[in-house]
Amino acid sequence: MVMLEVVAVPAFTDNYIWLIHDEESGETAVVDPGDAAPALAEAERRGWTIGEVWNTHWHGDHTGGNLAIKETTGARISGPKGRIPGCDVALTEGDEVHLGAHVGRVIEVPGHTLDHIALIFGDERIAFVGDTLFAMGCGRLFEGSPAQMYRSLQKLAELPEDMRLYCAHEYTLANARFAAHAEPANGAIAARLERVESMREAGEITLPTTVAQERETNPFVCSPNEEEFARRRAAKDSFRS
Ligand code: ZN
Numbered sequence: 001m002v003m004l005e006v007v008a009v010p011a012f013t014d015n016y017i018w019l020i021h022d023e024e025s026g027e028t029a030v031v032d033p034g035d036a037a038p039a040l041a042e043a044e045r046r047g048w049t050i051g052e053v054w055n056t057h058w059h060g061d062h063t064g065g066n067l068a069i070k071e072t073t074g075a076r077i078s079g080p081k082g083r084i085p086g087c088d089v090a091l092t093e094g095d096e097v098h099l100g101a102h103v104g105r106v107i108e109v110p111g112h113t114l115d116h117i118a119l120i121f122g123d124e125r126i127a128f129v130g131d132t133l134f135a136m137g138c139g140r141l142f143e144g145s146p147a148q149m150y151r152s153l154q155k156l157a158e159l160p161e162d163m164r165l166y167c168a169h170e171y172t173l174a175n176a177r178f179a180a181h182a183e184p185a186n187g188a189i190a191a192r193l194e195r196v197e198s199m200r201e202a203g204e205i206t207l208p209t210t211v212a213q214e215r216e217t218n219p220f221v222c223s224p225n226e227e228e229f230a231r232r233r234a235a236k237d238s239f240r241s
């Protein structure tokens with residue numbers, strides 16, 4: 001099976017819209033198109049037609065382009081049940097999305113929002129995790145409890161080590177600075193902070209990350225329990241780097 005091609009489309013200040021293309025079938029999907037124009041333009045530039053829209057959660061910076069893409073290409077929209085604009089297929093735990101012969105499994109990861117899901121392509125070792133897990137960080141708790149988010153992060157951290165995680169924002173540098181502050185004795189964090197600093201100075205994307213890297217350097221994933229997770233999440237909310 002030919003691998004999927006995944007392309008980052010920057011949007012707004014720090015969002016990434018992910019375009020996924022399957023060469024074999026010629027099918028293309030887009031994950032979390034907060035803005036239609038850049039996603040449609042990048043697809044067109046590559047000669048791809050977006051046939052599937054997959055949303056990880058209802059926030060406007062992830063769904064704002066849904067309707068315009070549907071209008072332009074006739075794409076089908078799949079996402080968690082409830083508040084997804086133009087939703088055709090409601091997804092819950094254990095459901096699947098398909099792109100040619102590739103299968104993405106849906107897991108529920110509440111915390112940032114209650115409806116948040118992630119899409120796991122096990123064979124390809126590719127996962128779309130929205131605003132749940134970020135490189136060296138995690139999403140803010142807008143709707144869920146610390147316990148829910150902690151459990152969701154553990155679910156993602158239990159995926160195979162070489163799973164590549166595609167997050168929806170470029171927050172890595174700010175997260176790395178907080179991580180270094182939260183775990184000053186962690187050499188892997190210090191080393192990654194340095195790498196991330198030079199990548200951002202060079203204007204490079206710091207994603208995808210991997211499960212292995214997050215297990216080592218993500219202070220939220222590495223929290224020993226819910227209480228410590230809640231403490232760190234609150235500390236991050238008021239941290240100024
Ligand atoms: Zn969000």
Ligand code: FE
Pocket residue numbers: 059061062131168169
């Ligand atoms: Fe977001």
